[in-house]
Amino acid sequence: MRLVPIILCGGVGSRLWPVSRDHHPKPFIRLADGQSMLQKAFLRGAALPDVEDILVVTNRELFFKADDEFREVNQDRRALSFILEPCGRNTAAAIAAATLQVAAAHGPDALLLVLAADHLIADQAAFGKAVGDAAALAQQGNLVTFGITPETPETGYGYIEAEGSKVLRFVEKPSLDKAQQYLASGRFLWNSGMFCFSAGAMLQAMQEHCPAILDATRTCIAQSRMAEGKGVRQLDLDPELFAQVPDDSIDYAVMEKSDRVAVVPCNIGWNDIGSWTALGNLAEPDGSGNRVEGEALLHDVTNCYIKAGKRIVGAVGIENLVIVDTPDALLVADKARAQDVKHLYAKLKEQGHDSHRLHLTVHRPWGTYTVLEEGPNFKIKRIVVKPGASLSLQMHHHRSEHWIVVSGMARVVNDQDELFVRTNESTFIRAGHRHRLENPGVLDLVMIEVQSGEYLGEDDIVRFDDVYGRCV
Helix, strand or coil, X not given: CCEEEEEEECCCXXXXXXXXXXXXXXXXXXXXXXXXXXXXXXXXXXXXCCCCEEEEEEEHHHHHHHHHHHHHHXXXXXXXXXXXXXXXXXXXXXXXXXXXXXXXXXXXXXXXXXXXXXXXXXXXXXXXXXXXXXXXXXXXXXXXXXXXXXCCCCCCCCEEEEECCEEEEEECCCCHHHHHHHHHHCCEEEEEEEEEEEHHHHHHHHHHHCHHHHHHHHHHHHCCEEEEECCEEEEECCHHHHCCCCCCCHHHHHXXXXXXXXXXXXXXXXXXXXXXXXXXXXXXXXXXXCEEECCEEEECCECCEEECCCCCEEEECCXXXXXXXXXCEEEEEEHHHHHHHHHHHHHHHHHCCXXXXXXXXXXXXXXXXXXXXXXXXXXXXXXXXXXXXXCCEEECCCEEEEEEEEECXXXXXXXXXXXXXXXXXEEEECCCCCEEEECCCCCCEEEEEEEEECCCCCCCCEEEECCCCCCX
């Protein structure tokens, strides 16, 4: 039996703003043990028997960030493949693309195990048993979902009504009264959003129930670019063709219509971390019910979750609040209204505010940059370039740049000149000059960049050559 875990790494996680943002979504949030939810999803799949390779479906803007995450934990150098989406088209398109790829690589009998990148599962042994049960059902031609034994009348999850392994129906997120009835009946399970099926069974079901999605995805893949290198394969989906794939969830497109759907009821310590309250509950409470990450001073504070960043957070005389501090945004919310944080994200997006997209520290294929200060006609950044990495050969129309090396050594192309800039040395890049920055060493290159000019937007860039394929 060939089992291929499929990790779906999409979405934003708007209810976990200001830590979760478009270019740093929920799966990349680091937990108290230092691992991200995406890394935990990878390790969860890699620990299963009969797994030789893992396939990740994510936005192309997140590829290098995700690849860095996996390199930290992929000690066995397990084969890794990516399907890179130019835009989100929901889970049916993502699963169609993954299924077509697995069928082409391993045949129609290969089993896909679809996992979300932003779930936590506390009991790996129980999870392994549930996957084994699901695989047995999938080998019989079933499309299998995982149903979580409910503990409370939760209104934030969809439900599955079942008799044994037979699915009777799927139910949308219910009212509290309905959820209480479901819990009391003993016939309902939480819909986890995880699936197991053979490639052939899913392709047959899609051909029957959502042929437009399957055909459009197949057409897109045929015209898309495949690249391979350094143990990683990536399928870069064609933007124009992928935008034509109908937008639908796998639940609506297939699972609710098929008569071959089975469920594995399980109790695996599952948590989809849908709010700051849920994330805060992972931390141990103090004697007053407070859960604190980072440095905080509390006086007469009860039942609060406080996540401090680089600054110390002080709180006096409050209760039942969520406080999350980041370098450029502060969230204060009533615990009972934690789900409504998504409205703040929506307003920021509507206003075009950068804090819905980016943190002050932004990840790039070559490393990171952090905005330290900015004002009229100037911006100061801290730039870290990974060993052996290089920025694109580029030019800016409206800004000049002064580079000061803090540590390491830089190889710099500055118009017609090529030079090495060492620690405590600097160079000046005039507007309109072609330039490139490279780290030829084995340690991180750390620099301070001072930009000056009438326009300092990140879109003022013309790329002439780029090792990461970002020239347009």
